Amino acid sequence: MTERPPYVLAPALRGVDAVVFDTDGVITDSARVHAAAWKTAFDDHLATHPPADPAQRRPFDARDDYLRYVDGRSRLDGAAAFLAARGLDPAPEAVGAVAEHKERLFTERLRAHGIDAYPGTVRLVRALRRASTPLAAASASRHARELLTRAGVLDLFDALVDGGEAARLGLAGKPHPDLFLEAARRLAVPAGRCAVVEDALAGVEAGRRGGFALVVGVNRTGGPDTAAALLRHGADIVVPDLAELLEPDENEKEEESED
Template sequence: MNGLRAVVFDTDGVLLATADRHAAAWKETFDGCLPEWPPPYAGARPRPFDADREYRDLVDGKARLDGVRAFLAARHIDLPPGTPEDPPGCSTIHAVAARKEEVFTAMLRTDGVRAYEDVRPALEELRRKAIRCAAVSASRHARSLLESADLVGYFDALVDGQDAAALTLPGKPDPALFLEAARRLGVPPAHTAVVEDALAGVEAGHRGGFRFVLGLNREDDPHMRDALAAHGADLVLPDLGRLPDALEGECP
């Protein structure tokens, strides 16, 4: 594969159909808190969280605390940081992050999780070509979710939110998570590809000096396609069906 020896996959929205649940959990969290937060100017009505645009631009692919900070900054809302011991709520950044975690966990208990249909064929083809694979996620749930979807056995390495916390790795768009995955695979970034659906993740792959950054645009949204390219994707595809060919340079 022209010197390519490994692929690092984002998890939510790339491997697992959980992105819509993350968006819904963020919306429930922020919409529940917005009436309790002071508006940026007198008489303003809180505008509900946009589970499409704001999710994509501000929180998708980021660690929970970073997502909360980005949303608050965009809405000109100031909250104290709080501490990791804060219970779920709206009064601190940590409390809001804990609230989102609580909502998302409840959704998973109710609905479970599934892998996209194109994932296993793509991973099996990469295995046949002796390409090493890793999964990366800012979520602490990643390992259990991949296990429940019967995917974890396809990966030679996994870096999740628990690893990020233990190693104090910064979140995307910093490339630290991807670089740690490449390190665990024993393959340098110059011989590793990144597959991402989030703008912050594509930017992280670009910043990390990876050989190839593929943006995944499952909704085939032309605006998202352009945004992924603008953030550093070398190629944008609507699914993983053409991934092996794309990595061989056979796709236009």
Template sequence: MLGLPDHVTACLFDLDGVLTQTARVHNAAWARTFDDFLQRHAALTGEPFRPYDPAADYNRYVDGRQRADGVRTFLASRGITLPEGHPDDPPGADTVNGVGNRKNVVLLQRIRTDGVQPYAGSVDYLHAAQRAGLRRAVVSASANCADVVMAAGLSPLLEVRVDGVVARQRGLRGKPFPDTFLAAAEAFGVRPEQAAVFEDALAGVAAGRAGGFGYVIGVDRVGQADDLRAHGADVVVRDLAELLTAADPPRPRAGGAGSTEGAAT
């Protein structure tokens, strides 16, 4: 029992907040980066300094998005527009890419200091999915996905990786667009309706719904279950271990992407 409909043959997992406990590390890195920028911006413009909110701002504007998209979306919420710059801009540059690269420097420092811990329930779920013969991919907006997966010891349990590096190389749009999830399903040779998406981010859940995937599991680590459902989750759990102990098979929402009503067999 994996808590999935019978027609699902592939599992597409987000990384931060679903498989690994790195969402809080990302959030701390964003907080330091944005607050440094906002303080400098306030000093230059005379506007009051309003710090980044690690709860509301992270979940609404940053979580699940590619790095540059997170910078652009958050700053737009504050009425700030920066030039795009270039992917190799120095971390001190006041460009979208420069701010994003500064965040990455801070993130890597914290990862080296604190390490990476996977969620025990997620490790158990990956092992169960492997034993059941389900295909397993990690789909992350992070350009550091490969390093985090390796540091967490999850490499043997994941067959395909579609991350920020792959997205940039292939010109894939980031979440809430479904491009990266669709690329992972394509790598397995399965149709979207045969794959399940596991996401803790609102943008990621929306991407799973937009892509017509067979089942969308929202993972609620921060108390946003209602928002995850509103963005398209078929079911919401606090930890993947709950799916292993589900008493009854799940039923996709009526008329949703996972519904088999009227489908060809």
């Protein structure tokens, strides 16, 4: 007899026909590696190009500045947003130099140390697959396929739209919903019947702008301020871990109690 899965989907996910997952910080524990690479790149740039206002010379904050300016965005958009916020000219040359520095650092750290998928996310994805729910991964990063492959979860998804595909198709970056809409299109499910799962402020805003049926915010920091910000930017619900979207199977519990 086939073993009954011990968990089922929470009610919030039972009304959607497909799910689109962001990659960094949602599927893979790579947001911290991105944040560390950005910190080194931005701090080096601030040291060699100090802002006129001394108050703007403080180092890049790998949590708050990362979430506010670069998380979920393309490298160029993220670099431009942070430089402008510090009163520096976001000229293409400066933006490109910082973005390329970050890219080198990230690639070195990724290939030296590898990457893992979040266990709670994998549990949820497997439960969705048992329910025959189409799944896509989406990311502004050109490294998404490599990240998912290294984490051993690429084959769990029916479609992937990464930064390379976004550039090829001319998709606008988050908070525009283009990336997620393309992922839903590849699953052949309208956005109004799909859920989006995101940890970035720009990402939950993109899900809301795209008219997705459900926008799930993931708050890895555990901080109430981050949860509130995700809700303000468009999340319908916020969870600290995606395993929160699973519930014990009541039928399984009944069977266990009868033994």
